[in-house]
Amino acid sequence: MRFLALFLMSLTITSAAPHAAGKTNIERIVTPMGIEVWLVRETNLPMLSFEFAFLGGAAQDPAEKPGVASLVAGLLDEGAGSLDARTFHEQLEERAIGLSFGTGRDTFRGSLKTLSENRDKAFELLSLSLTAPRFDNGEIERVRAAMLAGLRRRSTNPPDIANDRWFARAFPGHPYGRSVHGTLESLPSITTDDMRTYVRRVLTRSNLKIAVVGAIDGPAIATLVDRTFGALPAKAELVPVADVTPQGLGTRETVELKVPQTVITYGGIGLKRDDPDFIPAFVLNHILGGGGFESRLFAEVREKRGLAYSVYSSLMPFHHAGLFIGGVSTRNDRVSEALEIITGEIKRIAVEGPTADEIDKAKRFLIGSYPLRFDTSSKIAASLLDMQVENLGIDYIDKRNALVEAVNAADVRRAASRFLSDMRLLTILVGEPKLAAARGTAE
Amino acid sequence: MKIIAAMAVAGAATMLSPRVAAAEPSGPAVVRFALSNGLEVVVIPDRRTPVVTHMIWYRVGSADEEQGKSGIAHFLEHLMFKGTAKHPMGHFSRTLATLGGQENAFTSSDYTAYYQRVTSDHLEQVMAFEADRMTGLVLTDAVVLPERDVVLEERRMRTDSDPGAQLGEAVQAALFVNHPYGRPVIGWEHEIRALNRQEALAFYRRFYAPNNAILVIAGNVTADEVRKSAEKIYGTLPRNNSILARVRPQEPEPRANRRIVLSDIRVAQPGLTRSYLVPSYRSAKPGEAESIEVLAHVLGAGTLSRLYRALVMEKGIASSAGAWYGGTSYDLTRFALSVTPRPGVSLDDLELAVDGVIADVVANGITEADLARAKTKLVADTVYAWDDQFTLARMYGAALATGNTIEAVREWPDRIRAVTTDQVQAAARNWLEARRSVTGHLIKPPVSVEKRS
Numbered sequence: 001m002r003f004l005a006l007f008l009m010s011l012t013i014t015s016a017a018p019h020a021a022g023k024t025n026i027e028r029i030v031t032p033m034g035i036e037v038w039l040v041r042e043t044n045l046p047m048l049s050f051e052f053a054f055l056g057g058a059a060q061d062p063a064e065k066p067g068v069a070s071l072v073a074g075l076l077d078e079g080a081g082s083l084d085a086r087t088f089h090e091q092l093e094e095r096a097i098g099l100s101f102g103t104g105r106d107t108f109r110g111s112l113k114t115l116s117e118n119r120d121k122a123f124e125l126l127s128l129s130l131t132a133p134r135f136d137n138g139e140i141e142r143v144r145a146a147m148l149a150g151l152r153r154r155s156t157n158p159p160d161i162a163n164d165r166w167f168a169r170a171f172p173g174h175p176y177g178r179s180v181h182g183t184l185e186s187l188p189s190i191t192t193d194d195m196r197t198y199v200r201r202v203l204t205r206s207n208l209k210i211a212v213v214g215a216i217d218g219p220a221i222a223t224l225v226d227r228t229f230g231a232l233p234a235k236a237e238l239v240p241v242a243d244v245t246p247q248g249l250g251t252r253e254t255v256e257l258k259v260p261q262t263v264i265t266y267g268g269i270g271l272k273r274d275d276p277d278f279i280p281a282f283v284l285n286h287i288l289g290g291g292g293f294e295s296r297l298f299a300e301v302r303e304k305r306g307l308a309y310s311v312y313s314s315l316m317p318f319h320h321a322g323l324f325i326g327g328v329s330t331r332n333d334r335v336s337e338a339l340e341i342i343t344g345e346i347k348r349i350a351v352e353g354p355t356a357d358e359i360d361k362a363k364r365f366l367i368g369s370y371p372l373r374f375d376t377s378s379k380i381a382a383s384l385l386d387m388q389v390e391n392l393g394i395d396y397i398d399k400r401n402a403l404v405e406a407v408n409a410a411d412v413r414r415a416a417s418r419f420l421s422d423m424r425l426l427t428i429l430v431g432e433p434k435l436a437a438a439r440g441t442a443e
Numbered sequence: 444m445k446i447i448a449a450m451a452v453a454g455a456a457t458m459l460s461p462r463v464a465a466a467e468p469s470g471p472a473v474v475r476f477a478l479s480n481g482l483e484v485v486v487i488p489d490r491r492t493p494v495v496t497h498m499i500w501y502r503v504g505s506a507d508e509e510q511g512k513s514g515i516a517h518f519l520e521h522l523m524f525k526g527t528a529k530h531p532m533g534h535f536s537r538t539l540a541t542l543g544g545q546e547n548a549f550t551s552s553d554y555t556a557y558y559q560r561v562t563s564d565h566l567e568q569v570m571a572f573e574a575d576r577m578t579g580l581v582l583t584d585a586v587v588l589p590e591r592d593v594v595l596e597e598r599r600m601r602t603d604s605d606p607g608a609q610l611g612e613a614v615q616a617a618l619f620v621n622h623p624y625g626r627p628v629i630g631w632e633h634e635i636r637a638l639n640r641q642e643a644l645a646f647y648r649r650f651y652a653p654n655n656a657i658l659v660i661a662g663n664v665t666a667d668e669v670r671k672s673a674e675k676i677y678g679t680l681p682r683n684n685s686i687l688a689r690v691r692p693q694e695p696e697p698r699a700n701r702r703i704v705l706s707d708i709r710v711a712q713p714g715l716t717r718s719y720l721v722p723s724y725r726s727a728k729p730g731e732a733e734s735i736e737v738l739a740h741v742l743g744a745g746t747l748s749r750l751y752r753a754l755v756m757e758k759g760i761a762s763s764a765g766a767w768y769g770g771t772s773y774d775l776t777r778f779a780l781s782v783t784p785r786p787g788v789s790l791d792d793l794e795l796a797v798d799g800v801i802a803d804v805v806a807n808g809i810t811e812a813d814l815a816r817a818k819t820k821l822v823a824d825t826v827y828a829w830d831d832q833f834t835l836a837r838m839y840g841a842a843l844a845t846g847n848t849i850e851a852v853r854e855w856p857d858r859i860r861a862v863t864t865d866q867v868q869a870a871a872r873n874w875l876e877a878r879r880s881v882t883g884h885l886i887k888p889p890v891s892v893e894k895r896s
Contacts, residue, residue, distance in 0.1 A: 098827075361540060
């Protein structure tokens with residue numbers, strides 16, 4: 001029977017027609033237990049990409065114990081049910097099943113990759129890890145030690161320092177101000193109870209989003225999903241997270257570190273993903289500093305002056321804050337020059353707006369490159385999951401390019417006025433920058 | 444016929460590794476051909492999406508640089524974006540952007556590659572740009588000099604701000620005593636500073652030609668379409684008959700176990716590395732590289748690996764431990780270990796424990812279970828790679844650019860399946876010898892006596 005299946009598979013590989021651009025066919029499935037799954041059937045490869053997220057993430061860590069979600073993510077695959085860590089890993093590796101967990105500020109995520117023939121076992125192990133993690137003491141200490149080693153490395157790594165400090169200054173007293181990875185002080189204090197409480201509160205069916213791409217049909221995935229997630233608590237107990245805007249705008253802070261290059265993170269108010277001006281803002285940022293080799297920042301800072309290898313700006317839409325964040329790394333004695341050019345470019349694009357030609361080119365790039373996000377099963381699954389997490393709707397792939405196409409100069413200028421025009425940035429510098437004397441700095 | 448062959452392969456697989464056997468139909472139907480000017484072409488069809496990945500690989504990397512000019516291969520990679528007589532600076536990138544294309548490039552010791560990703564209706568246009576810059580590059584000091592500063596910033600970012608990267612550079616330099624693999628790909632800082640326009644152009648004219656390149660196209664195409672387009676667009680480029688076979692100075696037989704210590708105030712987490720000089724897929728005897736690959740997996744991939752189990756789980760003296768093998772290399776290459784100590788554990792003690800794990804594999808070999816797990820994982824990874832045209836293009840391009848063949852890549856899973864426990868033990872015995880190694884210690888400077896009072 002296996003040979004017959006192979007025979008058919010070989011035929012489909014050669015006869016499969018490409019999906020038309022942006023025509024990924026998504027099925028919305030609601031399982032008998034009421035869990036929603038977005039499925040793209042991909043029968044040409046004998047594998048399955050399964051991505052899921054629980055809304056909540058590290059923002060649900062206890063205020064005094066950042067790092068709980070990260071530690072949980074590190075431990076879910078370290079023994080579950082009757083399987084100790086070693087046996088659990090053996091069962092994964094014997095079938096080359098890829099299972100991983102991770103957390104961001106807003107979501108706790110998991111990813112399962114398996115060959116089709118091992119999918120029952122893969123989902124059985126996933127189910128165990130979510131519903132019956134063991135949190136054995138030896139494994140906790142082992143994973144904690146690895147995370148502490150990672151934190152010590154971060155403590156002298158310039159981009160990590162700049163990023164952590166930026167969020168700490170922008171969001172004092174708010175969950176977004178705390179480190180997703182925890183701290184050298186907080187990690188040792190996290191107990192098994194803290195982790196079990198987190199799992200019970202956050203890993204539930206009510207805040208779960210699921211995307212799957214692979215050789216499987218609706219009824220089959222519905223059965224697997226109910227078997228895997230059905231035993232989770234029905235409802236999440238999330239601590240409300242306040243909507244927030246970044247603090248400390250207009251200030252600059254230097255973290256002294258003996259390195260030949262200063263790493264700078266700058267940022268301020270951006271737009272959230274559900275903001276009606278998000279797409280125009282996205283087009284605007286693409287022109288300013290988002291668009292690879294073509295952005296204004298790339299041209300002015302890197303191409304013309306050779307001030308940096310890396311310079312960019314981005315929109316970071318969190319669920320409770322819209323951010324505009326950028327970065328540059330430049331030699332210590334040219335920091336002032338680089339910052340002046342970046343702030344000058346932000347001001348210029350905020351005041352004058354981009355040219356009609358720039359808007360047209362940015363739109364053409366964003367529209368034309370959209371299919372590149374869908375050329376592998378795992379990328380499709382990840383995109384489907386993001387669409388659910390960001391609440392964009394199941395028809396978003398079909399609508400998205402029209403939304404970009406509709407952006408006009410007035411939209412872009414309005415977007416600019418929403419987040420670039422007040423020009424107050426929070427700037428963190430890590431290194432030994434030689435700054436022009438006239439510049440004010442935060443104490 | 445293709446289908447029957449696939450069935451036969453799957454049949455053999457079933458017996459050796461039952462749990463991944465069904466995932467072994469045929470993989471992508473890769474086609475290779477050459478144009479009359481010597482350009483080698485590889486087509487990897489993937490009709491699931493409208494996207495195509497277009498890559499050109501030059502058989503030249505940092506190991507082909509002249510002594511004293513380190514960094515020129517990578518610097519030229521940057522300069523290749525500065526325009527041609529036909530398409531002045533920015534024209535290619537701007538046009539590509541309006542097509543919705545993505546682009547980048549990368550340099551290694553053995554190759555320099557450029558790629559674009561576009562929807563397949565734009566493939567010919569992209570080919571025309573890439574073919575044009577194979578011979579038409581124009582450089583002026585006005586663009587070359589700022590770009591040299593960009594490369595220096597890149598070096599500051601990747602290496603000069605990171606003690607771990609500096610240790611890696613020093614270990615590499617110690618491991619390769621005579622071979623140019625001892626130089627960093629990005630170049631030594633003082634030599635980058637001295638690179639210039641004339642040298643970049645001379646390097647370009649010497650190495651960039653169709654008969655020194657491999658075109659890899661993966662995605663929504665057929666081999667026939669690519670052949671027609673490639674002949675039309677790349678086929679007219681002149682062959683460069685002065686390009687010689689790659690002959691680099693080779694390593695002497697290593698005699699001395701070497702130790703490198705990098706002490707830096709910025710080291711907040713110490714670390715231990717060990718590199719061994721070993722053969723690559725191209726330079727190894729048949730089956731040997733595959734045995735080393737399995738050895739790397741058994742010793743240091745994941746939490747079931749020998750190093751992880753002994754150092755992290757049983758002895759509790761490390762917080763992480765891993766090993767990898769850089770088999771995709773033209774000449775000799777590295778087998779490397781990396782271990783992070785738990786607080787309070789000295790690197791010397793950690794090193795003794797590492798030596799113990801290696802000595803055990805040399806003396807007692809590995810188990811059938813170790814072997815089976817490694818094979819399952821390595822073979823399954825190739826199946827997972829079929830999902831990703833970009834990964835496939837890189838895999839085939841890197842293999843060909845380091846002197847391997849399409850057949851070698853396609854047959855790799857079978858050769859991995861053929862590895863025995865005896866061969867893995869022999870690989871450990873033959874290659875993980877102290878005299879072949881360089882050990883790196885990354886430490887914080889010891890606290891001085893005065894401060895301790």
